[in-house]
Amino acid sequence: MEANREISALLQLIDDPDEEVFGVIQERIVGYGKPIIPSLENLWENTPDEEIQNRIEMLIHRLHYTDLTEDFRQWSVAGHFDLMVGCLLAAKFQYPDLSTAPVLLEVEKIRRNIWLELNNYLTPLEQIRIVTGILYGYYGLKGTETSAAHLNDFLLPRVLESKKGNQLSNGILYLILCEMLDIPVRAINIPKQFVLAFFKPGYSEELGDDYATKVEFYIEPASGQVFSQKDVESYFKRISVPSVPSYYKPLSNKRVIQHLLEEMAQCFIEEKNSYKKNELLLLASMLD
Structure with missing residues (x-):
């Protein structure tokens, strides 16, 4: 429940105009990993502001990329190189x-x-x-x-x-x-x-x-x-x-x-x- 409240609070702050503040919010959101993506997608669908949509898209991309980086790391160290x-x-x-x-x-x-x-x-x-x-x-x-x-x-x-x-x-x-x-x-x-x-x-x-x-x-x-x-x-x-x-x-x-x-x-x-x-x-x- 505590995590859900924090996620909700973070999502409400995505439109903060201060880039430094947004940078902190961004890192906290990315720290939740891929499970937070559906919440971001839902927020994107209900956000008319194109600039905020771009921020959300970049957050989703970062989450996917972080996951992909780990997949490539595991592929590389596994030694099979399929x-x-x-x-x-x-x-x-x-x-x-x-x-x-x-x-x-x-x-x-x-x-x-x-x-x-x-x-x-x-x-x-x-x-x-x-x-x-x-x-x-x-x-x-x-x-x-x-x-x-x-x-x-x-x-x-x-x-x-x-x-x-x-x-x-x-x-x-x-x-x-x-x-x-x-x-x-x-x-x-x-x-x-x-x-x-x-x-x-x-x-x-x-x-x-x-x-x-x-x-x-x-x-x-x-x-x-x-x-x-x-x-x-x-x-x-x-x-x-x-x-x-x-x-x-x-x-x-x-x-x-x-x-x-x-x-x-x-x-x-x-x-x-x-x-x-x-x-x-x-x-x-x-x-x-």
Whole structure:
């Protein structure tokens, strides 16, 4: 009862014009955590003042962000670095009330369709043709140009809804499916691109400088197109960048999600949204 009275009193003070006083009230409200959100939403619905509504929206965002920060911290320290979970956490930055069950069901449906076509006698290229054929042909996934103007193209749940994503989000979905199917496809660190590589049997992340020799071929994930080492070397010549061994080292799932957060941050370049850019970069830095 005492807590309810304090919450009621705090909510009545949200319109205090003194920024210093509001700062104290804000911290007290955030200290109550997510359970206070329904009260804030109810207050928003019954507040005609747009400025006060903005204050309430920022409070709700702070509460969600605080919760998300803890979820990312736990994901990071748990050590599993599940790519699907990392993607869903990233999407919750923009859609905090996201329901994850439909996403999991949709990905499982695609995985099963691919699995039914696979067998132990297929070559690496045949395996990838099946993955690509199901994902881009049967399922109908399309690739879009990577653009900071289209945040939803980075977010797995929205990509599955619209069946279109950019090179990064399509690539992450491709990685998730290959991981579920035990197909040795990993993201690699090619400059200015998000490229996947099919690694030969027996490759190890302790290979030192020998990664490129363990790659069967490469996959461009916006379209699923396969290309060769020669094509990669041509790309390096075109952008006038020397091909160094570290570019072929597989990226960890942690680094992939970090990269996703960094790219999402570039979608918030307007001054009024700069706090969101900073928050995403802070989440990314947590994964170092």
